[in-house]
Amino acid sequence: MKLLAFYIFCCFIGGIVGTAMRKKNIEFKWSGKVQTILLIILLGTMGARIGANEQVIGSLGEIGLSAFVLALFCMAGSVAAIFAVRKLMGFNRKGVRGDD
Structure with a gap:
């Protein structure tokens, strides 16, 4: 439960920081690369x-x-x-209206 609260807190802080950055027109060009790297780490974990789960x-x-069925x-x-x-x-199949 503590971990869930931590995740929610991080999302909340990220939203506040992102809103403040948008208002000041601050742009971090490196943020996309950092997000990609962190996403790869998350998926790997x-x-x-x-x-590991038997x-x-x-x-x-x-x-x-x-x-597969789903x-x-x-x-x-x-x-x-x-x-x-x-x-x-x-x-019709080509995306043209029949009444045109």
Whole structure:
């Protein structure tokens, strides 16, 4: 719980600093590189923690199958929604309105 409070505190302080910097038009050109490096460290740490968990590694097949089925249904739902909205708005396959 202490760690969660620390994360929320860091986000709050970052928001205050970012707002103050925006008002003064201060720009740090190096901030994008720092964010990328920290993101890579975060992903590596998360991967190491997940890889060290025997329970996760043991059920990797089930997790993979569930992820595949979920992704498949998400894609099918997206295609169906786009098809339905396109028909409702009167666009053909090339994105041109049928009544033009």
